[in-house]
Amino acid sequence: MLIVKKFGGTSVGNAERIFNVARRCIEDYNKGNDVVVVLSAMGKYTDELIDKAKEINEKPPKREMDMLFTIGEQMSVALMAMAMDKLGVRAISLNAFQVAMHTTSQYGNARLKRIDTERIRHELEDRKIVLVTGFQGINKYDDYTTLGRGGSDTTAVALAAALHADACEIYTDVDGVYTADPRLVKNAKKLDEITYDEMLDLATLGAGVLHNRSVEMAKKYGVQLVVRSSLNNNEGTVVKEDVNVERMLISGVALDREADRISVIGLKDEPGMAFKLFDVLAKKHINVDVILQSIGRHNTKDISFTVADTQADEALKALQANKARLNYQDISLKKDVAKLSIVGAGMMSNPGVAAKMFESLYNAGVNINMISTSEIRVTVLINEADSEKAIQAVHDAFMAED
């Protein structure tokens, strides 16, 4: 078996944890498996590097930020190789140049294009554990790039695809994917299996165990993922194409408190209005999430949408600057909202899922601001103050009977 294992920054945060990860990998290696390990930068090291950079230049060139960031993972893999050597196992660390890990040219947010597997295969044949720097790549200019948020997961999935690995294990500090955030919902349950699409919706909706780009890539290349804890030997959650049909109606309830709502009131009810409005935001690279359009009075319409709280002020400003052109009556920003979603492939063939969710919220006294649905997802916008009782109520409604 060829196994790709990915460990995040917390898992390699100090010498003791590095040895824990090393032992875990050696276990698989000693069973005769080929083992490739993808590592992130240690604990808060990336933040330390950002601080160093900001001290010198508040707006450092992105190319140079990537040049600085990439040292973090190189430190992790080098130290891990030393730990494995100490434990008597041959290991070798490789950075993005050595692999090589080809990406698009955009610094700070590059996408993987192609991975050369020759060096890795050579080292595996030599019976070494191969340690690869996550998150980083090189572009056509022979410069370092980084893959953006959750980049190390993407590295692991891409490596698993390129090497035709038999397994791709993503180690985190939780046991797997839960029906809801266990810190919010006491009786949240770990899922044994989940589909790529469900996982994608959960990732996008703020469940945050896996970054959506890595899930998209796993789906595209059919890489079966296992999400499991680096702290215990529990089974974890398998992410794959098809899951047991006898499973629960929904796979999870996700809460995203980092959403703000912007409402544009009294737009003229004429064609192209929505395009004009969202074009203003697209040009500022502002991602819009849930969109709701409603008919107002006197041939006007209102458009409300959610944006990430980090972009809300910028979005508001951009729309206010275009007030004359968009010709709306009023605009407002509401920051104390949260997005609550249920996700599940099962709801496609089960009418009434949305109604059940709304009922549970009504019973809990939670007011619904906006509603948005897809084939496998129902999302509602609620007041942020209601979020904890809302997630518990919805979770209870769907999971209690299970």
Next chain:
Amino acid sequence: MLIVKKFGGTSVGNAERIFNVARRCIEDYNKGNDVVVVLSAMGKYTDELIDKAKEINEKPPKREMDMLFTIGEQMSVALMAMAMDKLGVRAISLNAFQVAMHTTSQYGNARLKRIDTERIRHELEDRKIVLVTGFQGINKYDDYTTLGRGGSDTTAVALAAALHADACEIYTDVDGVYTADPRLVKNAKKLDEITYDEMLDLATLGAGVLHNRSVEMAKKYGVQLVVRSSLNNNEGTVVKEDVNVERMLISGVALDREADRISVIGLKDEPGMAFKLFDVLAKKHINVDVILQSIGRHNTKDISFTVADTQADEALKALQANKARLNYQDISLKKDVAKLSIVGAGMMSNPGVAAKMFESLYNAGVNINMISTSEIRVTVLINEADSEKAIQAVHDAFMAED
């Protein structure tokens, strides 16, 4: 003009110093020069990395140590690029892969073989200041290597040679090369010029401004060096092939306290004895310095030699382990000795230089243990306790009249 400038770890030890170096480089750049800057790792960063490694493995694999070490210079060049950007100048950082900087394969102590200049020339043509990681290279396996002590000086000289630079400036925390260590000898004078050979002897003998490998390379490729301070605009010392003939008899007095003496007493006076003895040490990679052989009584001979104090105990042990084979009567290690040397191309054509040195030591009441000479150097071994009065006395004898 194409100028290669090298700054050591102290010069880039914090944000303020990084900006100082940046401004200094930009000054030359703004005059229309092409500027290539070689940087070491920041201040004590390499020591921090060693600590991190030792915490995990007291004897880490050298390949992985180099993988770890190389992040130090990468941090320096990335931060420097950010500082120059902040000052409004375009700069680009390059590591050993990006240059590329080809070395022999030996980890921890590689030698530069070939430097590709294409990328650097391209960036210079683009009117960027090019920042290159010192100390590091890549070998034929596509692995990082490091160049050993003083490696960044070597990188700078090699780059200057490969790029046919018009100047190679080595910045340190002193004004240049002095006739003696200014901390020991109050009236020590800065030299305006010095030959490669003199500089080599001074480097080897513990004056320590430049590492000898970089001087050897400068001599081989005819790269004229300037050693100057990063803290002021003083002229510094030029290191080149020929210097003004009207100059002083000697160029400097060097003191090396890090020498120990080992004496092997009563070896059989037969051919091959010296070979056998030094072969034992060579096999342990112990460098022997000054060697003195003297005739003892009853067909025996004594051999004394100096070794670096870090290797003295190992040398003693190796020789004791081979006592039967070497068949000597006694062996002793003396740690409280120091090596005092005068260096000067002028002494070749001036007899009596050695005598003058011995006279000055005699007048100062300093006993001489051993003497060793070369064409441009006289070295004596003295008691370490005498070292300060000895260096002052010798310096006065040669420099006072000047």
